Amino acid sequence: MKTLNYALLLAALCSTSCYSFRGSKGGGQTTAAATRQASADDILLPAGYQIEIVAEGLSYPTALTTDDKGGLYVTEAGYVYGDVFTTPRLLRLNNSQPEVIYSGDKNGPWTGVTYHDGSFYISEGGQTAGGKILKVTRDGKASVLLDSLPGMGDHHTNNPVIWKDHLYFGQGTATNSGVVGPDNADFGWLKRFPTFHDLPCEDIVLAGVNFESNNHLGTGKANTGAYLPFNTASRPGQTIKGCIPCSGAILRIPLRGGKTEVVAWGLRNPYGLALDRTRNKLYVAENGADDRGSRPIFGAPDVLWEVKEGAWYGWPDYVAGLSLKDHKGFKAPGSAPLKPLLLKEPGEVPKPVAKLGVHSSSNGTDFSTSDQFGFKGEAFVAQFGDMAPNVGKVWKPVGFKVVRVDPETGVVTNFAINKGKHDGPASWHRARGLERPVSVTFSADGKSLYVVDFGIMLMRDGQVLPQPNTGVIWKISKKS
């Protein structure tokens, strides 16, 4: 009887809560073959909608835009996590073969593109030379509107949106949660840029919290403070001067040229910037913090925010509007309690419009403007999917779908998902549907939603393994 009790106790412990004992079952953690044969048959949509393949065989596509004649254009990233470099390209999707409009430098990822008044505006991520905003004409002549953006780290220069005669874009942070650490060596950039770190948009005063790690740039141990280079300690009360451009912000420049301005800051990776033409407001899907590095954060949701001019959104001391010091649930298992990095908070943090799945990588976003398509006024968000276990463990795959969000209520509802018992990419299901949706764009008439599907990215033995030539462009529309 005693043996039975112990057996039951062990079974209960192993199967229920013990996070430390449990493995991770992320969407990239599969032994599936790294090839792809896409089919709309394996995707579920609400009744009355249909999905079809527009293009396939692309390498790391990230964004789509349309010109004034309805032509479709796609960016291929040119850089992928796993420290993989290829050539970033702007392609026109023709019936037979994509046509290369422009090939860029080895400075990706190209994260976004928009078309305006005869030209394409591209956000060049900046992994080797800093982020840039490029302007490319229809016949492939390129010029640089803005450069030297702090995009050499974990997160990059993102997704341009043109509004009110300005070009708005997101600038992601260098680090996960404010401190350069061993995880940044794993990303590959720490050795390339050993003094790179996050840059605040306004003067900040540090609490003087430092983090010890192995010294990935030398021998022995390193001691690193927030907003400082690796192995540089901070002091309590130390001021870090604000600067423009800064990291973790939404910035803008006048289309005709002029000063770069901060719109909002304190955003970790403001990737999915989108204009809601119904409400005439700007929104952004932000990727929340990961359970990694010198200051891991557990359970941080991705967030859809309304962009409020002048606001500070809380990074690195808040997650989804909640302060890390007051909410113990964000402490990563096995790690020290989280202490604020800033002595004084730069402002009052807004409340999220919606909270999205932890590790879902909620990325490119667009709003429905059409009663014909439906869900007018709702945000559609492409969820790239988890990169577990590198970002932290998950119980089951998170993301790998398109969701819609009602900005009035914060209600998140599935819109395009793979058939099967759980969320997860087609490769995980051994099926042929969505892999990693990275962005969505409505057609100019609002009747179709294009889904840019990045393709297969496996997570094996700590390595990030993106697979070229597996990207797909899908088109969703109402059945006639």
Added chain:
Amino acid sequence: MQKIRLIIILALFVSLQAACHRNRTAALEGRPVINSERLKNGQVMYMRYCESCHPGGSAGLGPGILGTPSFLKRFQVRHGLGTMPAFKKETLPKKDLDDIILYLKAVKKASK
């Protein structure tokens, strides 16, 4: 000892329920229909406090919860369990927790 065994069996039952597969198409089909103020509030509160770790009631960062008995859900919300934090009454008042439970019952019924 009988009591302990009962608790352990219950914990196993919960974990098996969490592993049970649910029909994922209900939300695509517009179910459950949110046709009362309590369901509406429950849905909004669920999105605010629960959705990010348990998307649609299914597993994500945390396990699926549709199969967990309501009394256990309440216990876990108020006391936390493992890596799940507790949500006290100051953060999540009883009325809102009641509405979340009602909403989850509707989601579970719709997903059968």
